[in-house]
Amino acid sequence: MFIAAILTIAKTRKQPKCPSTDEWIKKMWYTDTMEYCSVIKKNKIMPFAAMWMELETLILSEVERDQQTVIMAGKPILHYFNGRGRMECIRWLLAAAGVEFEEKFIENPNDLNKLKNDGSLLFQQVPMVEIDGMKLVQTRAILNYIATKYNLYGKDAKERALIDMYTEGVADLGEMILLLPLCPPNEKDAKVASIKEKSTNRYLPAFEKVLKSHGQDYLVGNKLSRADIQLVELLYYVEELDPSLLANFPLLKALKTRVSNLPTVKKFLQPGSQRKPPMDAKKLEEARKVFMSS
Amino acid sequence: MVWCNFLQLTFEDENVGQGRHPRGTSTSAMKEADTPPTSFWCCSVINHKALWLLQLYPLSIHSFTQVERDQQTAIMAGKPILHYFNGRGRMECIRWLLAAAGVEFEEKFIKTPEDLDKLTNDGSLLFQQVPMVEIDGMKLVQTRAILNYIATKYNLYGKDAKERALIDMYTEGVADLGEMILLLPLCPPNEKDAKVASIKEKSTNRYLPAFEKVLKSHGQDYLVGNKLSRADIQLVELLYYVEELDPSLLANFPLLKALKTRVSNLPTVKKFLQPGSQRKPPMDEKKLEEAKNIFRIK
Numbered sequence: 227m228f229i230a231a232i233l234t235i236a237k238t239r240k241q242p243k244c245p246s247t248d249e250w251i252k253k254m255w256y257t258d259t260m261e262y263c264s265v266i267k268k269n270k271i272m273p274f275a276a277m278w279m280e281l282e283t284l285i286l287s288e289v290e291r292d293q294q295t296v297i298m299a300g301k302p303i304l305h306y307f308n309g310r311g312r313m314e315c316i317r318w319l320l321a322a323a324g325v326e327f328e329e330k331f332i333e334n335p336n337d338l339n340k341l342k343n344d345g346s347l348l349f350q351q352v353p354m355v356e357i358d359g360m361k362l363v364q365t366r367a368i369l370n371y372i373a374t375k376y377n378l379y380g381k382d383a384k385e386r387a388l389i390d391m392y393t394e395g396v397a398d399l400g401e402m403i404l405l406l407p408l409c410p411p412n413e414k415d416a417k418v419a420s421i422k423e424k425s426t427n428r429y430l431p432a433f434e435k436v437l438k439s440h441g442q443d444y445l446v447g448n449k450l451s452r453a454d455i456q457l458v459e460l461l462y463y464v465e466e467l468d469p470s471l472l473a474n475f476p477l478l479k480a481l482k483t484r485v486s487n488l489p490t491v492k493k494f495l496q497p498g499s500q501r502k503p504p505m506d507a508k509k510l511e512e513a514r515k516v517f518m519s520s
Numbered sequence: 521m522v523w524c525n526f527l528q529l530t531f532e533d534e535n536v537g538q539g540r541h542p543r544g545t546s547t548s549a550m551k552e553a554d555t556p557p558t559s560f561w562c563c564s565v566i567n568h569k570a571l572w573l574l575q576l577y578p579l580s581i582h583s584f585t586q587v588e589r590d591q592q593t594a595i596m597a598g599k600p601i602l603h604y605f606n607g608r609g610r611m612e613c614i615r616w617l618l619a620a621a622g623v624e625f626e627e628k629f630i631k632t633p634e635d636l637d638k639l640t641n642d643g644s645l646l647f648q649q650v651p652m653v654e655i656d657g658m659k660l661v662q663t664r665a666i667l668n669y670i671a672t673k674y675n676l677y678g679k680d681a682k683e684r685a686l687i688d689m690y691t692e693g694v695a696d697l698g699e700m701i702l703l704l705p706l707c708p709p710n711e712k713d714a715k716v717a718s719i720k721e722k723s724t725n726r727y728l729p730a731f732e733k734v735l736k737s738h739g740q741d742y743l744v745g746n747k748l749s750r751a752d753i754q755l756v757e758l759l760y761y762v763e764e765l766d767p768s769l770l771a772n773f774p775l776l777k778a779l780k781t782r783v784s785n786l787p788t789v790k791k792f793l794q795p796g797s798q799r800k801p802p803m804d805e806k807k808l809e810e811a812k813n814i815f816r817i818k
Contacts (some may be wrong), residue, residue, distance in 0.1 A: 245576050349693050360685060366664070367688035374681045383672045387658060390665035395647050432646050 236380050300326045301355040309509050310502045312365050313353045323376035354508045367410035367477050373452040388446045392453040396460050399429045437477040458485040480513045600625045608800045610663050611651045619792035620753045621674035670800040671750040686744045690751040694758045697727045701761050705803045728773050735775040747813040779791050
């Protein structure tokens, strides 16, 4: 609609349409917003384009400008190795929000060094997500930004507080499961037992109780939020570890089904999506090679 | 007199919403372990005054704006109450943030495993863990949930989503290094030297340079948005711990040293840094034993 408005203005000004608009739009997906704008402004061959940008800032409202930034900024780009790790919860959240994203896989230590050397990684670590002109690192910073942007973070500070409590609990249990492959073989059984015990006695009952307390379809504010998405992702991992763990939690099972049936999530759960499979020995070796050398 | 009634009416309003006894009588006020002193006072005042003024109840509710009702709730809700053991642990960053924001808070120290059990059994701890902070009618657990709420409430979380993203990145980096330092006392003695060396190496090569670079990039007094935020407060707290570990670690980071001085000189922080404040000292052997006992860590 924005483009139509601009083209209409172009027509009324009796200026020729920018010859490579379509090419620009395609390029946008891969170019930083500010870079694009400055390129356009500097490019003397396209004076109309520069005028166009000035014009639109005047006539568009703040909301439309934000939307335009979304269009301009293109898809988020995820930098990580080709496995779940610390990026998977970000993939889940984007997918559930219906946001298409690209992935650039780090396949060897050189790929990682390249990112470090060009200053893309604030703490020399991934996950890193390019989004809206930023290179965000730190899983929680990325999740918080995405949740805010796509209205999955509650309607006020109190709802956010509840969401944060729940997602932090999810993250605590999720961290134990995440680190399991790195556990020395002699300690593994004890670790698995501990995870099962904490799931059964601490985390799953807490979430079941929340759902029971208000009887609503979602954890917070009777509306889908990141808390539901992140919890359901966790429930899949708990189920992978041991399906019987979910047996005594009917409301959690219902939430899992409900969220899984949302069109965006359903799509993400199907084969061929960007969802990653569990870590196998081969993938673990690959990850070790990439990350442990640093 | 009318003011007392007004506060009582608000307390009542809050109580009704939470399913408690509507008239906030002194009995029910005393039962609530966390009833703030203000509301208790109001309750006892009401009991002794002409109740006919309560006829004004419907009027007063409608005449206040939402902002005033929120402010009223803040007054009524009293000071935040922190539940933890008497040591730094995972509560110290919360104490720093509240103190820097100029917010007075109370502390209820957990001294024995039984104290912890009591909190668990009365359903106050969502995941049976502390820290727990009673604030604005909620019993918040999980350090980050608590910090996020406090930062939002006291305008220390940036002005928009992009500033929040930067603040989050920085505070998460602070938390990563902070976690290593936090867990040092629990490290087996034979692994301790290696762990300390690793912390020093990461401080010098990863974290401190990153923050120095941010400050250098914009040349402003604070990390984000040219304004004090939680990122500055949490970083400066960390710098004190890094300095405790080894003062020479800060030597090559002039902008970080300047930030540390600047933030330390803010009136609220200055006060918190003085002896006698609620700031906690480093963990010693005795305190470590106490913590292990309370949390049943072997």
